[in-house]
Amino acid sequence: MTTETTTQQWVKSSYSNNGGTCVEWAPGTASTTGIVPVRDSKNANGPVLSLPAAAFSTFVTGIKSGEL
Template structure:
């Protein structure tokens, strides 16, 4: 069974929606916490690291 984890910085209530991540064989899985049965995608460990780095720096455009 895959163990999905939400950020410890995630809030509660209506502000608690965020992505969840899981360690997969050779990859990192990512899904929307609001829709755990919905689409998911996987990144290599290095791509996931680069993605998280850009998020932390605020480099990604806001939706």
């Protein structure tokens, strides 16, 4: 994990309209590095979870399908 957030453009998840449980990710960084940075939008200066793109994709698929 890292706390570096100054060069990334963050996008809030479209599924984050549920009363404050908000997740953001940096798609530009993901497309150029293959690593998907994810953070809590309520703590923009807090830690960033960095996931390999394939793992993030599998996670999102599992959430959407109801597996997770």
